[in-house]
Amino acid sequence: MSLIHVSSLTKSYDARPVVRGVDLDVEAGEIVGVLGPNGAGKSTLVECIGGLRRRDSGTVCVDGLDPDDDPPALRAILGTQLQEARLPKKTTPREVLDLYRSFYPAPRDTDELLARFGLSAQADHRFERLSGGQQQRLSVGLALVGNPRIAILDELTTGLDPAARREIWDFLAELRREGVTILLVTHFMEEAQHLCDRVAILDGGRVTAFDSPDALASAAGGVQRIRFTPSRPLGGQETARLLDLPDVTDLTVDGDRVTVTGGEDAVGALVTHLAAIGVSARGLRVEAPNLDDAYLSLTTPHRSEDQQ
Numbered sequence: 001m002s003l004i005h006v007s008s009l010t011k012s013y014d015a016r017p018v019v020r021g022v023d024l025d026v027e028a029g030e031i032v033g034v035l036g037p038n039g040a041g042k043s044t045l046v047e048c049i050g051g052l053r054r055r056d057s058g059t060v061c062v063d064g065l066d067p068d069d070d071p072p073a074l075r076a077i078l079g080t081q082l083q084e085a086r087l088p089k090k091t092t093p094r095e096v097l098d099l100y101r102s103f104y105p106a107p108r109d110t111d112e113l114l115a116r117f118g119l120s121a122q123a124d125h126r127f128e129r130l131s132g133g134q135q136q137r138l139s140v141g142l143a144l145v146g147n148p149r150i151a152i153l154d155e156l157t158t159g160l161d162p163a164a165r166r167e168i169w170d171f172l173a174e175l176r177r178e179g180v181t182i183l184l185v186t187h188f189m190e191e192a193q194h195l196c197d198r199v200a201i202l203d204g205g206r207v208t209a210f211d212s213p214d215a216l217a218s219a220a221g222g223v224q225r226i227r228f229t230p231s232r233p234l235g236g237q238e239t240a241r242l243l244d245l246p247d248v249t250d251l252t253v254d255g256d257r258v259t260v261t262g263g264e265d266a267v268g269a270l271v272t273h274l275a276a277i278g279v280s281a282r283g284l285r286v287e288a289p290n291l292d293d294a295y296l297s298l299t300t301p302h303r304s305e306d307q308q
């Protein structure tokens, strides 16, 4: 069986269904991303998996254990980072890391973690004096202090500057090499693309897709965007003619920049046609479909609560 097995999971708040029959299997050593709009149920789902919330129905099995039973064996192998770190204002990173270390049989070293998360200089500062990004880094460190085999990380790089984000990505890549299994809630497509072996897209409490980032991107329809500046202005008819080219589906003009959308054959047809009318395509860029395209095609933007 998979290391994390979820089937038909449901959870409601005040009779309002938020997670509506989720199936999810995560294999040992994978990094699996959970993506979806605000309110899609991502945190609720991973909190049910991590034993922080009780599900209403369905099955959750983590390394053979049911998190609702709160088994000590599960606490020993699971590290969870919550969306918002809520720590006492007057404690310091060193104190809180030392406290969390004491809960685990084989924890990581406090100074190593402080250095790893760029907090050595703030080790003895009160939590309330840390910046938002430093608080965030501490909360990721706390999830990992117990040397967990499974880590559940909820929006781990929100609020971090690009360098800190890269450092955390490198650390997660290292953890993956050590065989740690990671369930990662994120709003950053680049993060999911960079780190995740597979991505589950959650919309309105249901998984609408679960596959590798590349497979999701290809399934988004194989649409490419071709951007260029014509070497001379195109007339109205010349511009309209581009829409008739094979495999071209859409066209927008913004100043002197033209964007043509279409399938795999569109770029060849476009370049050949432009050459035939004596125009070259300056600054030509072809953007392949990416995870953003897949995400947008698989989720409902601004789904209101009464639509759920």
Ligand SMILES: Nc1ncnc2c1ncn2[C@@H]1O[C@H](COP(=O)(O)OP(=O)(O)OP(=O)(O)O)[C@@H](O)[C@H]1O
Binding pocket: 013, 014, 018, 036, 037, 038, 039, 040, 041, 042, 043, 044, 045, 305
């Ligand atoms: N403790 C709670 N009591 C009542 N409603 C809740 C509770 N926690 C979450 N909700 C509601 O459940 C829905 C799903 O919330 P959840 O936090 O799981 O979504 P999410 O996908 O993680 O959202 P976000 O991307 O904004 O963090 C939201 O409408 C939220 O307001």
